Amino acid sequence: MKITKTSPITGKPNTREINVTAEQLLEWKRGALIQSAMPHISPQDREFIMTGSTPEDWAQMFSEEGE
Numbered sequence: 001m002k003i004t005k006t007s008p009i010t011g012k013p014n015t016r017e018i019n020v021t022a023e024q025l026l027e028w029k030r031g032a033l034i035q036s037a038m039p040h041i042s043p044q045d046r047e048f049i050m051t052g053s054t055p056e057d058w059a060q061m062f063s064e065e066g067e
Contacts, residue, residue, distance in 0.1 A: 001025075005052030009061060014054055018045045025049075 001022070004015040020038050028037040034046045044055050 003049060005048060007052050007054060007057050009053065009057040014048075014052070016045065016048055016054075018049065020049075 001018060001020055002015055003018050003020075004013055006013050018041060020041060024037050028034050028049070034050060038046065038049075041049075047053050
């Protein structure tokens with residue numbers, strides 16, 4: 001399923017193809033832990049669904065922190 005979220009770091013929309021169903025997303029939105037509702041997806045994909053942050057956003061945040 002294609003999921004589009006806005007990055008909290010850049011403010012830009014990002015779309016990722018993530019192997020989840022509408023039912024799994026609904027289960028999470030209704031309060032299930034995301035790792036329980038979607039145990040098969042990567043931590044990066046779970047983070048993207050929850051916050052809109054991409055691995056590139058994390059790299060940017062941490063590279064600037066050390067400067």
